[in-house]
Amino acid sequence: MGITIPEHEKCLCMKLAKPGYAGLGLANDLFSWEKERIDAEKLGQDYVFNAIWVIMQERAVGESEAKAICSAEIRKYMAEYVQIVEGAKTDQSMSKDLRKYLEAVLLSCVGNVVWSVDCPRYRVYA
Numbered sequence: 001m002g003i004t005i006p007e008h009e010k011c012l013c014m015k016l017a018k019p020g021y022a023g024l025g026l027a028n029d030l031f032s033w034e035k036e037r038i039d040a041e042k043l044g045q046d047y048v049f050n051a052i053w054v055i056m057q058e059r060a061v062g063e064s065e066a067k068a069i070c071s072a073e074i075r076k077y078m079a080e081y082v083q084i085v086e087g088a089k090t091d092q093s094m095s096k097d098l099r100k101y102l103e104a105v106l107l108s109c110v111g112n113v114v115w116s117v118d119c120p121r122y123r124v125y126a
Contacts, residue, residue: 003097020105023077033117
């Protein structure tokens with residue numbers, strides 16, 4: 001992208017981008033759940049390295065409820081991140097490159113969801 005985050009802004013950058021990355025990661029886990037669950041079953045595993053499985057274990061809920069909880073968390077993180085990006089757009093105390101980076105993370109989140117919806121790798125065929 002041709003940007004450089006100034007050294008003095010790197011900690012701020014990671015702090016501000018964190019909700020975006022959390023939303024992105026959870027969305028990936030939500031969309032990949034079916035495939036990962038089936039793959040784990042084929043391997044004889046009783047666990048799946050996925051947020052849905054973690055929610056099921058930590059909260060003692062079923063798959064449907066875990067997916068709903070994950071979806072709610074994604075919406076929460078993304079709403080928070082949209083506010084961060086909107087605020088950063090006019091914050092002249094931040095470098096132009098930091099503001100561009102934060103917006104790029106937001107676009108990556110959106111792109112990840114669009115890609116995940118039609119991703120052949122996540123399609124589960126009976």
